[in-house]
Amino acid sequence: MDPTQIRARYLFLILLAAVLTAALLRHFLHVEGGFTRKEILVGALVALAIGAIVAAVFSRWRRRR
Numbered sequence: 110m111d112p113t114q115i116r117a118r119y120l121f122l123i124l125l126a127a128v129l130t131a132a133l134l135r136h137f138l139h140v141e142g143g144f145t146r147k148e149i150l151v152g153a154l155v156a157l158a159i160g161a162i163v164a165a166v167f168s169r170w171r172r173r174r
Contacts, residue, residue: 138144144152 135149138149139146
């Protein structure tokens with residue numbers, strides 16, 4: 110089997126797992142946790158921003174080594 114197809118299949122499965130995990134987490138936080146959709150969205154955007162900053166800092170740190 111072509112290695113590119115294997116990587117594409119794994120990438121698709123990882124993305125599918127991430128989407129399902131996010132949907133389950135959002136449902137649980139909304140129904141059981143009592144958070145509004147807006148609060149969940151704001152939390153997700155803050156987490157995304159923090160992740161982007163950490164990735165950028167780590168990337169620059171790795172290039173300097």
